[in-house]
Amino acid sequence: MPTRLWKPRNVKGTSSVDRSKLAAQVRSFLKQHDQRSVLRFTSVGSVDDGKSTLIGRLLHDTNSLLDDQLATLARDTRMDVAGAPIDFALVTDGLKAEREQGITIDVAYRYFSLHSRSFIIADTPGHEQYTRNMVTGASTANLAIILIDARHGVAVQTKRHSFIAALLGIPRLLIAVNKMDLVEYSQKAFEEIREEYSDFAQRLGIVDLKLIPISALKGDNVVTAGQNMPWYHGETVLEYLETVYIGSDRNLVDFRFPVQYVIRPDQHFRGFAGQVASGRVRVGEEVLILPSMRKSTIKRISTFNGDLKEAYPSQSIVIVLDDEVDVSRGDMLVRPNNVPRIEDHFEAMLVWMSETPMDPGKTYVLKHTTRETKVSVLAIQYRVDVNTLSREPAQQLALNEIGRVALRTSGPLYFDDYKRNRMTGSFIIIDPINNNTMGAGMIIDRMPSKLLREQDEEQQVAHLRRSRPSPQTEPPHPHAGSVSKSERETKLGQEAVTVWFTGYSASGKSSISSALERLLFEEGRTVYHLDGDNLRSGLNGDLAFSRYDRTENIRRVAEVARLFNDAGIIVVASLISPYGEERERARTIVGASRFVEIHVDTPLEVCIQRDPKGLYKKAQAGELPSFTGISDRYDRPKKPAMRIDTSTTSTEDAIKQVMRLLRAR
Amino acid sequence: MATRQFSLTHLEQLESESIHIFREVAACFERPVFLYSVGKDSSVLLRLAQKAFAPGKIPFPLLHVDTGFKFPEMYEFRDRMRDEIGFELIVASNREAIEQGANPYDLGTKKCCALLKTGGLLTALREGKYDAAIGGARRDEEKSRAKERFYSFRDRYGQWDPKNQRPELWNLYNSAVGQDESIRVFPLSNWTELDIWLYIHREQIPISALYFAREREVLDQDGTLIPANALTRRGATQTAPTTPTTPTTPTTPTTQPTQASKCVMTRFRSLGCYPCTGAMLSTATTLEEIIGEMIAVKTSERASRVIDHDADASMEAKKREGYF
Numbered sequence: 001m002p003t004r005l006w007k008p009r010n011v012k013g014t015s016s017v018d019r020s021k022l023a024a025q026v027r028s029f030l031k032q033h034d035q036r037s038v039l040r041f042t043s044v045g046s047v048d049d050g051k052s053t054l055i056g057r058l059l060h061d062t063n064s065l066l067d068d069q070l071a072t073l074a075r076d077t078r079m080d081v082a083g084a085p086i087d088f089a090l091v092t093d094g095l096k097a098e099r100e101q102g103i104t105i106d107v108a109y110r111y112f113s114l115h116s117r118s119f120i121i122a123d124t125p126g127h128e129q130y131t132r133n134m135v136t137g138a139s140t141a142n143l144a145i146i147l148i149d150a151r152h153g154v155a156v157q158t159k160r161h162s163f164i165a166a167l168l169g170i171p172r173l174l175i176a177v178n179k180m181d182l183v184e185y186s187q188k189a190f191e192e193i194r195e196e197y198s199d200f201a202q203r204l205g206i207v208d209l210k211l212i213p214i215s216a217l218k219g220d221n222v223v224t225a226g227q228n229m230p231w232y233h234g235e236t237v238l239e240y241l242e243t244v245y246i247g248s249d250r251n252l253v254d255f256r257f258p259v260q261y262v263i264r265p266d267q268h269f270r271g272f273a274g275q276v277a278s279g280r281v282r283v284g285e286e287v288l289i290l291p292s293m294r295k296s297t298i299k300r301i302s303t304f305n306g307d308l309k310e311a312y313p314s315q316s317i318v319i320v321l322d323d324e325v326d327v328s329r330g331d332m333l334v335r336p337n338n339v340p341r342i343e344d345h346f347e348a349m350l351v352w353m354s355e356t357p358m359d360p361g362k363t364y365v366l367k368h369t370t371r372e373t374k375v376s377v378l379a380i381q382y383r384v385d386v387n388t389l390s391r392e393p394a395q396q397l398a399l400n401e402i403g404r405v406a407l408r409t410s411g412p413l414y415f416d417d418y419k420r421n422r423m424t425g426s427f428i429i430i431d432p433i434n435n436n437t438m439g440a441g442m443i444i445d446r447m448p449s450k451l452l453r454e455q456d457e458e459q460q461v462a463h464l465r466r467s468r469p470s471p472q473t474e475p476p477h478p479h480a481g482s483v484s485k486s487e488r489e490t491k492l493g494q495e496a497v498t499v500w501f502t503g504y505s506a507s508g509k510s511s512i513s514s515a516l517e518r519l520l521f522e523e524g525r526t527v528y529h530l531d532g533d534n535l536r537s538g539l540n541g542d543l544a545f546s547r548y549d550r551t552e553n554i555r556r557v558a559e560v561a562r563l564f565n566d567a568g569i570i571v572v573a574s575l576i577s578p579y580g581e582e583r584e585r586a587r588t589i590v591g592a593s594r595f596v597e598i599h600v601d602t603p604l605e606v607c608i609q610r611d612p613k614g615l616y617k618k619a620q621a622g623e624l625p626s627f628t629g630i631s632d633r634y635d636r637p638k639k640p641a642m643r644i645d646t647s648t649t650s651t652e653d654a655i656k657q658v659m660r661l662l663r664a665r
Numbered sequence: 666m667a668t669r670q671f672s673l674t675h676l677e678q679l680e681s682e683s684i685h686i687f688r689e690v691a692a693c694f695e696r697p698v699f700l701y702s703v704g705k706d707s708s709v710l711l712r713l714a715q716k717a718f719a720p721g722k723i724p725f726p727l728l729h730v731d732t733g734f735k736f737p738e739m740y741e742f743r744d745r746m747r748d749e750i751g752f753e754l755i756v757a758s759n760r761e762a763i764e765q766g767a768n769p770y771d772l773g774t775k776k777c778c779a780l781l782k783t784g785g786l787l788t789a790l791r792e793g794k795y796d797a798a799i800g801g802a803r804r805d806e807e808k809s810r811a812k813e814r815f816y817s818f819r820d821r822y823g824q825w826d827p828k829n830q831r832p833e834l835w836n837l838y839n840s841a842v843g844q845d846e847s848i849r850v851f852p853l854s855n856w857t858e859l860d861i862w863l864y865i866h867r868e869q870i871p872i873s874a875l876y877f878a879r880e881r882e883v884l885d886q887d888g889t890l891i892p893a894n895a896l897t898r899r900g901a902t903q904t905a906p907t908t909p910t911t912p913t914t915p916t917t918p919t920t921q922p923t924q925a926s927k928c929v930m931t932r933f934r935s936l937g938c939y940p941c942t943g944a945m946l947s948t949a950t951t952l953e954e955i956i957g958e959m960i961a962v963k964t965s966e967r968a969s970r971v972i973d974h975d976a977d978a979s980m981e982a983k984k985r986e987g988y989f
Contacts, residue, residue, distance in 0.1 A: 426835045
């Protein structure tokens with residue numbers, strides 16, 4: 001296609017020599033610009049630290065302000081200050097309300113470019129009540145400029161800003177020690193601040209740190225060095241911004257491709273569109289699809305401008321796989337030997353951004369990569385006092401508060417630790433009613449998810465117990481024992497689980513359970529069989545077969561199973577347990593992570609035929625009022641760990657299958 | 666250089682970010698619409714939309730809010746693009762106001778914009794029940810836009826509350842809206858005017874001929890060069906376009922005595938309605954020459970659009986009412 005899209009009829013006033021000279025200039029400019037990288041930075045500081053002045057000065061001194069902006073500046077600059085220079089802060093204080101109040105109240109984005117780099121500035125307010133704006137600006141930044149007033153040194157707000165910068169994983173900090181003109185450009189003042197700040201930064205784990213003494217108002221060390229601080233030999237702010245190495249910010253190792261959108265214009269093309277979150281991938285390489293865990297191979301990496309051989313971070317591409325696997329939005333493509341965490345329980349640092357405090361009992365919506373799930377807060381481990389950086393217990397998080405929380409999502413997320421991967425370690429929380437963005441989180445992958453799941457289960461049991469009508473006026477306070485369950489498990493050399501057999505009377509539950517108990521015992525396990533019929537002669541001797549009694553029967557057996565498990569003992573339980581909701585309750589009491597439900601799925605006709613105790617006969621004669629399968633319902637388990645039909649499977653084979661299941665855990 | 670490997674340049678990053686947003690919109694909203702204004706930013710946006718869904722088609726319609734005061738070249742260009750690319754085009758206008766003869770000469774630009782642009786847009790969005798409207802606004806255009814989000818929430822009246830914007834972090838965009846609420850989406854937020862030109866050059870994106878210099882008859886109105894035929898159209902009955910075809914240009918001669926027009930080499934830096942769009946002196950007839958001028962230019966582009974000078978912070982006031 002020709003570059004000239006419109007052909008001029010007549011061009012006057014420009015000689016051909018001028019034209020070719022201009023064309024050469026433009027060509028060299030275009031060539032240079034093609035190599036340009038981009039640096040995103042955020043600038044933070046308190047109202048009077050001169051942050052807007054610094055940004056205004058950067059834009060001004062790099063010739064990035066336009067004439068009409070300058071004119072507005074000249075017009076709007078305060079006239080009450082004698083001899084006031086142009087008020088550069090006016091450049092970034094855009095909104096009427098803030099100009100009236102003289103403060104920046106929202107993130108403002110500014111742009112300028114130099115020979116080798118373009119810059120995107122997120123200018124964020126430093127007020128305590130606007131922490132959420134700083135977090136917003138910091139989330140995509142490669143670098144943060146934090147301003148310190150040379151007269152006041154490292155202030156409480158400086159610490160807060162540094163903490164948030166570290167929390168959001170900004171890889172490097174530039175500390176601009178401003179207003180050096182007001183401390184007579186004293187090297188001593190600067191060195192004192194440097195020392196104090198470096199100590200503090202070390203505690204936050206900030207490694208990449210740069211301090212520069214400046215005067216944003218006078219321009220010293222902003223773009224050019226100036227004459228006032230001959231003792232400073234380092235880079236100016238602009239020199240630093242232009243040259244600092246940011247290549248290490250990309251994660252080229254862990255391939256993560258969250259699928260955004262499926263493109264299927266016709267039956268010949270089916271591609272998965274998305275942005276590479278991290279890592280690299282080549283055509284012909286094998287990928288694993290989450291959550292289906294199916295493997296496939298990259299057939300094409302397609303773009304509008306033609307196919308690519310290889311893709312890398314933040315490219316928006318379309319991946320075509322070489323077979324017809326089912327992939328949809330929210331799925332993730334990864335490499336089979338480098339898989340993210342797949343968990344529905346995890347911990348995160350959460351910043352609350354809404355005026356409505358977090359309600360720990362409420363279910364929110366969580367958006368992570370291209371997935372949305374429901375989420376509830378299981379626990380607030382602690383809240384951080386951003387001014388003292390101390391941890392304190394908390395029942396909720398209010399606007400601009402930051403805490404470490406344990407979360408449970410309705411489906412698993414595929415995540416990495418935020419520190420390792422900003423794209424797969426971050427999420428936002430949305431209120432399902434008013435649709436507002438309520439919070440932002442950074443996943444911490446340190447606490448094993450298994451432990452979190454167990455904590456969660458403990459809480460649910462506590463909740464169940466509280467909700468039961470109790471003769472006691474005060475709920476009992478459970479004591480933590482001196483020997484933990486995991487210690488007991490270690491001693492016994494086994495993981496304590498409850499294998500729960502459910503099914504019709506005479507389906508073969510007891511036979512399988514007894515045989516399983518025997519086998520486990522002979523293997524050297526510590527195991528105990530809880531049989532529904534046997535328990536009814538003792539512990540549950542007071543219960544009949546009414547709805548309430550059946551429910552209470554299950555509850556007691558589940559509680560006993562839990563005690564045995566807590567003692568490290570494997571439980572094999574066999575009960576008709578006909579109602580789905582009661583089995584779910586048992587699962588909750590025992591703990592979902594150690595509850596193995598097995599459905600003994602022998603057809604009812606076979607059970608009736610067997611009828612060893614003549615119970616079906618009695619029931620059919622109307623003598624037993626609520627007999628499962630005849631005069632009372634049986635809810636088929638929806639997703640048992642296994643189904644066994646004893647009319648077609650021998651007890652021996654059944655035991656083998658169960659053992660295989662247990663060993664696979 | 667090793668460090669350059671596997672990293673995107675500035676333009677590539679902008680492109681990828683915009684494509685990501687297009688795909689999010691297509692995946693998360695029920696009825697998105699692309700607000701196509703025919704200008705250069707819309708042309709870039711259109712190319713990005715093509716890229717986002719290639720080899721498929723753009724999965725939502727393009728909506729052109731027509732005031733009836735657009736340059737004839739703009740209508741031609743719009744229809745040519747539709748035919749070449751093959752997108753669904755919807756043309757909307759505030760017919761009632763147009764029939765009553767709304768025009769900037771009698772009403773002033775402020776009221777005229779409110780009726781024809783904002784009014785036309787809001788009615789079209791309401792009638793189309795669109796829950797996402799994608800536009801080509803950039804943050805570097807005007808001061809109040811510097812604080813605009815990629816996803817800008819609008820209440821059921823189409824209004825924007827600058828003090829109550831949803832926080833926007835990483836590349837996670839909250840697309841949840843209630844009944845009759847909507848989101849304005851700005852995939853070009855991080856682009857500057859220079860980026861737009863560089864990208865048009867890099868991708869060889871077709872743009873309207875109005876952007877290139879040629880001899881045009883203009884009138885100098887306080888330093889703003891207004892196309893002479895804009896004033897000759899003054900008083901003409903405006904044609905309300907109902908179908909996306911080229912409207913007949915009103916040719917009623919003016920009765921108003923005007924200062925002498927002059928014929929000079931000019932081009933337009935941004936396109937709007939002809940009575941309110943000033944041309945600039947320029948000899949740039951190619952993209953390279955336009956970029957050459959851009960590098961040297963020291964006047965921000967909207968300076969030639971009369972509407973922004975109505976009142977201080979005028980753009981912000983318009984946006985609160987729902988103007989794009």
